[in-house]
Amino acid sequence: MDSKISELRTWLENLHDEPIEIQDDTDLIESGTVTSLQFVQMVIEVERIHGRKLDPGVINIASMRTLKAIDATVFRAA
Amino acid sequence: MGGVAAVDPARLLAQPYWYRTLPTDTDVHRLDDGVFAMTGNGAVQEVLAHPHIVAEHPLKASARAFGPNVLDSDGADHRAFRALLAPILSAGRVDEYKRALMPGLVEALVDSVLDTECDDFYDTHAHRVPYGIVCTILGIDPALEDRFHTLTRPLARLLDYPTEETEQTHTNVTELLRLIEEQRTAGGGGERSLLETIEQTRDRKGISLTDSEVRSTALLFFLAGTETSSAFITSLVYCMGRGLFGLDELRDPAVRDDFIEEALRLYPPVQTIVRFASEDLTLGGTRVPRHSAVLASIAGANRDPRVFPHPDRFDIGRLRKGSIPFAVGAHACPGALLAKTEFSLLVESLVERCADIVVTHDRRGVASQSFSHPSDFAVRFTAK
Numbered sequence: 242m243d244s245k246i247s248e249l250r251t252w253l254e255n256l257h258d259e260p261i262e263i264q265d266d267t268d269l270i271e272s273g274t275v276t277s278l279q280f281v282q283m284v285i286e287v288e289r290i291h292g293r294k295l296d297p298g299v300i301n302i303a304s305m306r307t308l309k310a311i312d313a314t315v316f317r318a319a
Numbered sequence: 320m321g322g323v324a325a326v327d328p329a330r331l332l333a334q335p336y337w338y339r340t341l342p343t344d345t346d347v348h349r350l351d352d353g354v355f356a357m358t359g360n361g362a363v364q365e366v367l368a369h370p371h372i373v374a375e376h377p378l379k380a381s382a383r384a385f386g387p388n389v390l391d392s393d394g395a396d397h398r399a400f401r402a403l404l405a406p407i408l409s410a411g412r413v414d415e416y417k418r419a420l421m422p423g424l425v426e427a428l429v430d431s432v433l434d435t436e437c438d439d440f441y442d443t444h445a446h447r448v449p450y451g452i453v454c455t456i457l458g459i460d461p462a463l464e465d466r467f468h469t470l471t472r473p474l475a476r477l478l479d480y481p482t483e484e485t486e487q488t489h490t491n492v493t494e495l496l497r498l499i500e501e502q503r504t505a506g507g508g509g510e511r512s513l514l515e516t517i518e519q520t521r522d523r524k525g526i527s528l529t530d531s532e533v534r535s536t537a538l539l540f541f542l543a544g545t546e547t548s549s550a551f552i553t554s555l556v557y558c559m560g561r562g563l564f565g566l567d568e569l570r571d572p573a574v575r576d577d578f579i580e581e582a583l584r585l586y587p588p589v590q591t592i593v594r595f596a597s598e599d600l601t602l603g604g605t606r607v608p609r610h611s612a613v614l615a616s617i618a619g620a621n622r623d624p625r626v627f628p629h630p631d632r633f634d635i636g637r638l639r640k641g642s643i644p645f646a647v648g649a650h651a652c653p654g655a656l657l658a659k660t661e662f663s664l665l666v667e668s669l670v671e672r673c674a675d676i677v678v679t680h681d682r683r684g685v686a687s688q689s690f691s692h693p694s695d696f697a698v699r700f701t702a703k
Contacts, residue, residue: 270383270484277380277482278328281595282353284378284610294609301377 245316246308248290253283265309280305291315328354328614332480332591335685338619347603355607356614360623360641362603363615366594368648372613376595380482384492388535390478390543390650397649399526400536403517404653407456413657416452421664424451429668436679438697441553445692446472448661449548453541458512459502467541470495475546479689480591480614492538499534499541513537540654546690547588548658553692554586555579555662559669560678560698563633569670572663577635579662580642585633587644589652590618591688617643618691675701 250263253274261274269275275283283305288295295315304314328350331337338358341348346359357366366372373393376382382391389400406412428447437443446468454464474491476483503514510519517533520526528536558578559566569575592615600607607613622630626641645652652658669676677699684695 276329277484278354278480278593278612280378281376281610281612282351285353285608288610302383305378 245290246312249283249287249311250308252286252290263308265312266307268306269308270306287311287315327351328612329481331356332614332688335590335688335691336618337591338616345603345605347605349605350614353608353611354614355602355605355611356616357602358616358619358623360620360626360643363617363620364643364647366602366613366615367592367643367646367650369594369600371597371600372594373597374594374650376610376612379593379595380477380484384474384477384484384489385535385539387532388539390539393649399528400532401653402524402526403520403528403533403536404513404540406516406520407513408653408657410656413660416456416657417660417664420452420455421448421661424448425661425664425668427451428665429672432700433672433702434700436697436699438680440556440696440698441549441686441692441694445552445556446545446549448552448665449545452548452657452661453544456513456544457499457502457537457541458506458509458514459499460505463498463502467495467498468545470498471542471545475542475687475690478542479687480593495538495541496534499537503534513540543652544654544657547652548661550588550687550690550692551583551586551658551662552665554588555582555666556669556676556698557678557693557696558582558586558633559666560676560696561681562677564635566670566673566676569666572667574635575663575666575670576659579659579666580639581633581635581637583644584621584627584639584642585631586691586693587617587621588691589644589646589689590691591616592646592650617646669700672703673700674703675699677701 253263254261256279263274267274270280284300299314304310331350334340341356341358346357346362348356348358350356357363375391375393379391389397392400425448428444432444450464450468454461454467459467470491474488477488514537517537521528521533564578569578594613594615596607596609596611596613598609621642621644624630627637645655678696679699680697682695684693686692686694
């Protein structure tokens, strides 16, 4: 998990004025880490960090709900 | 290149007339990475009809809450969902509702407000007619009407901007879907109810939708049909009470139609629509990357001074061309005829039975982007 997830974590942290802690398994929506609109913006950020377009099938709630899920389904996927 | 706003999108959308805060030298505004806003009439209409600007986004709150549904789909899937609703919203059916269903509901509402003054018309009265109509159309036991209202109003926030997504909204969706399934199984609405019609249409046309998708479609029909109309009925009463037009003149059906159309232009219940770029685009010279959210301001389009001179003025004589209260394109509201029929009957009854309607207190508040209506006002209805 590494640099790509760290970069995404930093992007998420920067959405907030106050410091927040985001664990690998923090539910990004339920925890209030992102708003509904920011959840959509996050897809663009994930693509930018990943360096390539996401397969449309990957853009779903299960794949994007936590940093751990994003790492497994996007950054570490073949 | 569009202007860059100094506020974040959530704060911007919390303002009722957010489009007014953006630069006026462009119709395309980059608000943030991946968030754009369209404010002019032409730009908004272009976005709503653009083949590569879509409604579907799997991470959108409503898509996550309701699953595949009519609001959050495009192309063939969207057409299939709409085909399910078409029979129930046909001109013939609306005429039947106008004769057999709506008058009793409208008269009951007018009975309840005559010789009263209220400061919570939206919460207390505005939903009565639309909930009565849509419960009947859906085939819901009338005894459950208040229960549906209690559950539905909070979950409307899932479709609003900024979106409010809470445990309660999700609980309410689950409970409403359960109630809809219970009512469908009971079959109390008869073979012409929405739930039966949807299933018959699906089977007759060979539309491939699951039972779950059918129930979600019914729930969204319910939400859209009740909450948008509740909001606009509040706006209508507000316009009548502000003395913008003599009540007696509204007895003329043509004048009444013009009055309603002008109120719809100024107070469209859906003020903001969010879409998504399905590929990299250029809009008005501004690059819009794939996946970006695009906020289309119906309120801004309907008050564009290039299309409507003195746009904030209530003027029933103006040309309607360009007014898009029910949106345009593939997702234009399929219930527009039903809604307008309901509004016209209500205005007709109010002018027949009221000597005066007066807004007695007005803080000029406006609530919501998706179910917008004047708030913080009191209105008095004086019987003839």
